[in-house]
Amino acid sequence: MTEAADRPLDFERLLADALRPIEPPEDLATRMETMLTSIAEQAAAELSSWADELSDGELQALRDPRNWVRPVAAVAVGGAAAGALVLVGLRQRRKSSGLRDTAEQLLRDLRP
C-alpha cells in the first residue's frame, strides 16, 4: 500500500532527474550577440546614409505627410536596431540609445 502510494511521487522524481534543464553552450550567447550586432549595424548604416543624403529641399518636402513613409520605415528599423543592442549589451554594456535618440530627434525635427 505504502509502496503503491509512493510510486507516483518516485516516478515524478525520476522524471525530474531525467529531464533536467540543459545549460545553453557558452558560444550560443556570443553568436546571438554577433547576429544582433549585425542587424543593428545594418540598420544604423541605412539610417545614417539616408540622413546624410537629405538636402534642405528634401527636408522641406518631408513636411508633407505623404513623404513620411521612408523616414518612418527607417526609424522603425532604427528602433529595432537599438533594441537589438540590448542583447548585445548583456555582456558589453554598449550605449544602445544613440540610434534611437537620433531617430526620435529626426522625427521631432520633421514635425511641422
Added chain:
Amino acid sequence: MTADEEEGGAPTPAEAPAESKAELDRAFEELYRTHLRDVYSYSYYRVGNHHDAEDLTEQAFLQAYRHFERARRESNGRPLRPWLIRIAHNLASNYHRDRSRRPEAALDAVEPPSHPHGTERVVEGREELRDVIERLQELPDDRREALIMRFALGMSNREIARALGRTDGATKVLIHRAIKQLEELMHPETVDD
C-alpha cells in the same frame, strides 16, 4: 491593468499607453536573461541535438523580439514565459514538419546527474534515466511536450496550458495521462489497470 480589463475590454494597442523604448529594451533583456535556459532546454528536448537546439533558440528570441512590444501590451502583466515557449514550440513543430522526422532516439550529451548513493545505485540510476528519455520519445507529441514543460522547465499547469493553447483542466488531464503512459512503458508489470 486589471483582470477585468483583460476579460472585458483590454485597450487596443492604439489605446494603450505607449511604453518607452528604453522600458521595452530593459524588459526584453530581462526576458532573455531569465529564460534563455528554458528556451534552450525546451528546444533541445524537442529536436534531440545541440546544433538544432541552438538554431531554434536563436530563432525563438529573434521572433520574440519582433513581437515583444505587442505581446507585452497584451499580456496585461502576466508572465511571458508561456508565450516564449509557445514560440519555441511552434518553431520546433515547423522543424519536424519540414524535415518529417521525430527527435532522434538518443539525445546527445545528456549525462544523467550523479546522486549521493552507492556506486551500484548510481549505475542503475543512470540507466533508468536514459530509459526515461528513450521512452519519452514514444509518447504522443502533446504528452511529451507537456512533460518537457513540466519537468525540464518547471512550468505550472497554468503556464503549460497557455503555452499549448489549452484549458487548465485539459492540461492537468494531459499531464496525468502522460505520466501514467510513460510509467506503463517503463514498468508494464507494476502498473495497475
